[in-house]
Amino acid sequence: MAVSDRMRMLIAALMLACGLFASMAPADAHPSPSSQVFLTVGASTIAAEVTLPVDELKLAFPGPLLDASGRWAMASDRQVAAYLAAHIRPVAPDGRAWTVSVARVRWELERRPADIVADVVLRPPPGAPPGTLDLTIDAIGHQVPNHATLVALRDGTPGAQPRLLGSLYYGHRVVRIHDVAPSPWAGFGGLFALGMHHIAHGTDHLLFLLTLLLPAALRADGGRWAGFAGTRQLVRSLLTVVTAFTLGHSLTLALGATGLVVAPARPVEVAIALSILVSAAHAWGPIFPRREGWIAGGFGLVHGLAFASALRDLHLEGTRLAAGILAFNLGVEAVQAMLVLLAAPLLVLLARTDYFARVRQATAVVAAAMALAWIGVRAAGMAIPGFA
Structure with a gap:
């Protein structure tokens, strides 16, 4: 040489x-x-x-x-x-x-x-x-x-x-x-982790779902929540709420990530806070008993628009975009599944106790207070560290 x-x-x-x-x-x-x-x-x-x-x-x-x-x-x-x-x-x-x-x-x-x-x-x-x-x-x-x-x-x-x-x-x-076009599945694991991170650090998303699930083990009687409705009713309510929420946010996640539907960030964030307020009111007293699935699906559409912004910023295209939507959504679902698996046994145990009503009402008050604060902060366009 x-x-x-x-x-x-x-x-x-x-x-x-x-x-x-x-x-x-x-x-x-x-x-x-x-x-x-x-x-x-x-x-x-x-x-x-x-x-x-x-x-x-x-x-x-x-x-x-x-x-x-x-x-x-x-x-x-x-x-x-x-x-x-x-x-x-x-x-x-x-x-x-x-x-x-x-x-x-x-x-x-x-x-x-x-x-x-x-x-x-x-x-x-x-x-x-x-x-x-x-x-x-x-x-x-x-x-x-x-x-x-x-x-x-x-x-x-x-x-x-x-x-x-x-x-x-x-x-x-x-x-x-030469031939640097990435595989549609390149980065699948990273986008799955991004979906998990996005919802795990999205306190508002988790608080909406958790608050809506609070009365899942109870039966409505005369405009108030009565006693334990049974494990079968709990399982049916959990599956209905989670499935409806998944279908709702999956639809708008796909539409938002592809750019077919793009909503201004501030109204979306305010609507998410409003969804928490509605679920908190329902946790206090039955507003729409056994219709929680419709509420979860409807507000899931709004939550999906917020999810889509994180994916849209990556500027994926074609089959990579389709694979990215799938990976991100599976990451979101993984955290939701963990939340439900943790919440279900606790709801069964608490619903059988005399003090569950106080726990449920106290949780509803805290969730409502946080929702009202979020609505005010987001509607005003303020940025408060640790509270956005």
Whole structure:
């Protein structure tokens, strides 16, 4: 092997090491002067997040980029976007060029060293595979020969580390990307865990379900809750409420995650708090005895819209979106099932005691108080740490 070849391999190894360090470093610091490109493959496009260090870019940009203080941009977003689009060149295996469009440019000048971050959409020509291409990015490298650009793949799973695909440096200006379209089931476990985390930390969702289940073991008599209605009645009530709630939130989760139904966040959050207030009133005294399933299903539609916002932010597409909805929903159901399995024996034991009425009423009062507080906070658009 020639000395120059060995040096080139050494440089490449160092660049890859820098890339791995960059992917693990805290987000408030750019650990090296290299550029970074994170790719997310969709059903028909590739989304690229391109991070360029300003100190390096100003050596290549055709005109002043910042003022003398380094705090104010002198180039417009449109100029930067046009420049980047001209220096990002994806090519299909048959030699046809992809379409490059820069959706957004962000100046992160408060960071040291400062960065410019661009959201770029790469679209293949008709008939070309979306996960196979040759990618050239020389926004800085065409003027700064020793500049490196690291290219990594994100699979769209929250918390997953990007996978390094390669690096661009002097003498190696093209990254060959082959068949990187992720499997529809990639990240299934991560999305399942996200669903579990979302409802486990969603006190309002769990409080609605738990409060609605409080009188499940009781029978209604003359406008009040009477004694224990039997284990069979309890099991029937639990299955009815949980199934109806599942059907309701699953429907709007799917519609919301696909973007077919998008509701403003504030009214949805207020409606969720209202659902707790209604279930608390019913736990105090029967408002809709043996019709809890309809209430669970109706308010489940609202809760599903809140679930969908967490999934929609991942920007999944096609079969990956379908698999993601399934995984997320199964995570939600797993926590619900654990709640029911814990609550059912306690409800049977408590319903047979003389003091269950006081426990039920006290719980209903606490739930109603929390619901009223949530309604006020959310309707006013206030953000109180630990109480949102």
